Amino acid sequence: MLHTHFINGEWVAGQGHDLTSVDPAKNEVIWEGKSATAAQIDDAINAARAALVAWSMKTVEERLEIIKVYGTKLEEAKAHLAKVMAKETGKPEWETATEVGAMMGKIGISEKAYFERTGNVENPMPVGKAFIRHKPHGVVAVFGPYNFPGHLPNGHIVPALIAGNTVVFKPSDLTPMVAQEMVKLWDAAGLPAGVLNLVQGEVETGKALASHNDIDGLFFTGSSRTGKILHEQFAGHPGKILALEMGGNNPLIVKDVADVDAAVHDIVQSAFITSGQRCTCARRLFLPADAQGDAILARLIEVTKNIKVGDYDAEDQPFMGAMISSNAAALMVKAQQELENLGGKVLVRLEQKDENKGFATPGIIDVTDMLASLPDEEHFGPLLKVIRYSDFDAAIEEANNTSFGLSAGLLGDNEEDYRYFFARIRAGIVNWNRPITGASSAAPFGGVGDSGNHRASAFYAADYCAYPVASVELDKVTMPGKLSPGLSM
């Protein structure tokens, strides 16, 4: 089925070059299509522009009615969608089922957020009334990453549509099939033509969409490298809204824990869930250079070696599935080698056992003796860097020694330590005695530094989906009670 683009309510074939999507666990082509050409991107944007007036002039309740039908379509298709996600990303089916659950939950949470954060306020004035209301930006582009190919673009699309925007969605070129299945559900829900459009393609499609004159905004979730390119591209366009949700080099510090196994559990959940392919994953683990640090590290090594890595559809489900591609797994092997060359000591070796598949076993590398040359990079996979520390203050300082600022955590039983850590650490998500992955959609989600541009997503997505309008209003033109000095009428 080559009709993989959804433009103006029609499924159409791409007119650009060939695209494929590969199941990274089985090394099989599972989807084929063609990219959108610049002319097709024009068509999608024109369709979104044409649909804007009618969609934005509906009441929010009318828009929500259709969006909730999409919610019921998601519910009906949840098993199918979870399977497609697993096939295309390699993530185990238990995990993709939770991703579909998050997509369904997004609708109610975004409705609440719309009214709480961008609702209407009416204030009496001596003459007339003052109002604060919110309007949609217009036509917005949504860019999605591959690691949560449903949940994360859905987290931009749902609030954007509730607010009255129309959307052109470009998914990751690694997950076109999930995007297509998701947009089919919007189509089945009866969304008017042009309100949501889907264009598939690689970097050149992204560039053509992002640089198009007729978009009013762009909501991006992806790497900091791409986010920075987009930020440069948007320079000089203050009228366009740009929301960037990007990567992290996230620290997790351990200090004075009584329950070693519980700490190891939270470390594993933070570092290796989704094969380390979450922007919130712990990349740097700070362990005290003492007997407790030794005990935690020894247990962590043991548990990590026993993590089950396997097929997404295995009856006995693995904790980690394949990474998104064989190339992604190979890049992690390369990153580990580079760290080793710089003086890192491999404690558990990350391995790609089959070069044609995306499986990478979880790895741990001690980088304590090479901190001066440790690259400040997001290694987006199951490789955890361990740093042994003697001084808590110095550990926090090193934790902050990154241009990123997405998530951070402290595992430690002393509340004073947490209060101190919280005050000093620089990140948008700061947790205590909980994994640093698994952020709630009911809270703002975003980072500082190279992790974002201060337009947090999730519950705060409502903020970037609409702009405030202040009005003072009186139902008739009326003379004021008192004229200004120097005026006679």
Ligand SMILES: NC(=O)C1=CN([C@@H]2O[C@H](COP(=O)(O)OP(=O)(O)OC[C@H]3O[C@@H](n4cnc5c(N)ncnc54)[C@H](O)[C@@H]3O)[C@@H](O)[C@H]2O)C=CC1
């Ligand atoms: N902070 C957050 O909410 C999250 C951030 N991420 C980050 O996303 C990354 C993984 O996702 P990827 O799909 O690899 O990101 P990516 O940056 O490679 O791609 C994201 C999107 O941008 C498009 N794109 C790539 N280059 C472009 C260009 N020059 N101009 C316009 N569009 C372009 C891609 O085709 C894709 O649609 C990681 O860095 C991860 O940390 C992932 C999930 C959540």
